[in-house]
Amino acid sequence: MNSRRQFFRTAGLAGGAVAAAAVSRVAMAALPEPVLQTSADTMPPLVPNTGRPYNPVVTLNGWTLPWRMNSGVKEFHLVAEPVVREMAPGMKAHLWGYNGQSPGPTIEVVEGDRVRIFVTNKLPEHTSVHWHGQRLPNGMDGVSGLTQPAIQPGKTFVYEFVARRPGTFMYHPHADEMTQMAMGMMGLWITHPKARHPLIDEVNRDFCFLLNAYDIDPGSYTPKIMTMLDFNLWSWNSRIFPGIDPLNVRLNDKVRIRIGNLTMTNHPIHVHGHEFVVTGTDGGPTPKSARWPEVTTDVAVGQMRQIDFVADEEGDWAFHCHKSHHTMNAMGHNVPTMIGVDHRGVAKKISKLIPDYMVMGERGMADMTEMEMPIPDNTVPMMTGQGPFGSVEMGGMFSVLKVRKDQKPGDYKDPGWYKHPAGTVAYEWTGALTEPARTQSGGGHMMPAQNMPAKEIEVQVRKPQAKSKHADH
Ligand SMILES: [Cu+2]
16 A cells, blocks of 8 residues: 555655755754655665665564765654554554554664664653664663663753674664553664675565554553553554555565564464475574574564575465554453354343343354444444455464565556455365264273263262361362
């Protein structure tokens, strides 16, 4: 869902920022003009027009921050500020972020680049930026109180260091972290290798996103920052399915996906139809001897995982967190399991008193997607997303890897739903059904049937009486 107009707007701004570099010494002495993003769409890769060339990444529902070259130094300007982030069509959240969005823009540099980052604080409280995973001088590490004074509201600080090693990194505040990360302050940092690297293959498509989580009550806009574990919105780059864009690739592309986890729990990330290898972490590229094929990799808290694979199977492949509660959207958690409970009579009685009353999950939860249940404003259904065969019944950390023969190189447009060749889709059996033969045996090999009672017996369990103090437990 790339918007061409958005692309030209971004490219224009990037061009503007770069052109400014050629203007005058006075202009260069000033801060680089901050570039803001108003859209939550996936922006096309920002092809570098200054500095060493590299193959840019695509940030899922995100964008890369343009820079200017100032006497050989790459200069970026991050603005920490309150933002309104569209988490999915129909749901907006009041978050904190950088340059108009949460997460902030991806910063892309090349191994060996000298980088200068101006950070302006427009938040109502102090902040700092920690450059997670970087080798840098201690005083540039961004831990407020420990390595620098905090950046007070209205102030701008300058960070400067050389991007010493290639890899996938993150940035986030190291000041009032609980609040600021719960409010969405974070971003990705990619350092590309300066030359061919024995452990970093060149790829055709290079995607990245952060795992994050929010606790926003249905009908409200601002996350509850005291929540420790029971978040109700599990997001990729502060987007929830069906608001997460698909990953669109060409058949046989070499694909890389970089995933960083800034939530409070781990996320087993799973791809359908393909195997991948973990080729890097925030510690750098993994040695070849430490790689093995996987279809799920756990990304623990504060970790990054870089996975590589060849997209050699056409189709629409689910790509998601394997924790089933993380592929759902906001809901109350205090819902009893009702499977197998027949409570139609009760529901009828209650609905006389409460017209909107609805019984949840008598036959599982799938019914919930079809019921026209009234939901509060600014709330996305719990399980949703229309596919070509009906509801996908997903939410949260879910997207689709779309592999197509005719996807052009460099084209990230959504190709639409996969058209399955005739005879390759699971179908309904319409023939006769025979009753399954059920075993009559009373047990397995270790317990021969002749020693087993032929019918059910009643077992009485007597709780031991507390004759001695020790028997009690
Ligand atoms: Cu998860």
